[in-house]
Amino acid sequence: MKCYQCGERASVKCAKTNEPTCVACFVKWFEEDVHKTILTCSIFKHGERVAIGASGGKDSTVLAYVLNKLNRDYDYGLDLLLLSIDEGITGYRDDSLKAVERNEVEYGIPLTIVSYKDLYGWTMDEIVSKIGKKNNCTFCGVFRRQALDRGAFKLGAAKIVTGHNADDMAETILLNVLRGDVGRLQRCTNAITGADGTLPRAKPLKYSYEKDIVMYAHFKKLDYFCTECIYAPNAYRNNARVYVKDLERVRPQVILDLIRSGESLAIRSEVEMPQVSNCTRCGYISSQAVCKACLLLEGLNTNDLTLGISKKRKQKNKPEEKLIINEAEKPEERSGCSSGGNCGCDSNGVVVDF
């Protein structure tokens, strides 16, 4: 087979375009594709300080490498920083952070590590030994989201970028449809979120297929850590993942189509959305008087492990949300994980935006 770009011998099939290509053309195409997303979604302003959420996994490693390259090649003028959150998971995060530390040296991007232990007084190992594996993703996701914000704020960053990819987006859209979570369904496709007062978060890989990311990391010999979190149980998200992968085998275009479907949905203007203010305890942005991280923390410190988890407690302030395509349904109350990524929590604790 010949490379569809240069006519030389093809050695790989690009997952997103389904075209045979040679390594050199694939690498160039992948970088240009991310550049195109950055431009069309107006992800950066020239001269911005940007914190890259660096977990040491494939996505954020590719993101850091490609952003660093595009920043030089296209003179974005970005001041790039690596920001890692150490959740305190022995045998998982400690190993993946070693990969980030090596990349700090290799890419010449300064790294800051913020730990749950320092911020909250608890490691995930300690939390899991107290609460067990059920709901632990809720704690981890809520804490991580806030930790990334706090770390980036401390660094003076104007924006956080994460390695969420097109497959993540497609799964998340599907999960939000399956749960009827229309508020998140509307938000989860945005390339930039955070208009509600938190630091803006951007996803430059939102149109990049996971298979292409893995291929790029392979061709560029990038140094990353490749293991699932030891505390992720059998996730409801995994069903969506398997389903999307099955569909992708039949029709690769399905991932992009799902994203475009999600992007096209809108909530009717008269629907009331949560009002955002500041947590009365920690000052962090929150749609409740006390933010979820403070509630969870209080629960841990007072042995009331339903605090911030229990559905009953949460019911009061949840606004009604309706999807434009369905007038009648009010979404079920749900508590849950805010990891927004591949957290792996089950259907008791689910939050599926980023």
Ligand SMILES: Nc1ncnc2c1ncn2[C@@H]1O[C@H](COP(=O)(O)OP(=O)(O)OP(=O)(O)O)[C@@H](O)[C@H]1O
């Ligand atoms: N501990 C962390 N520190 C900093 N950023 C993180 C951390 N965990 C996740 N992120 C950010 O959130 C994104 C999505 O995280 P998720 O847990 O879904 O992992 P993933 O899809 O396997 O990504 P990766 O391959 O980068 O680990 C990551 O790409 C990264 O940008």
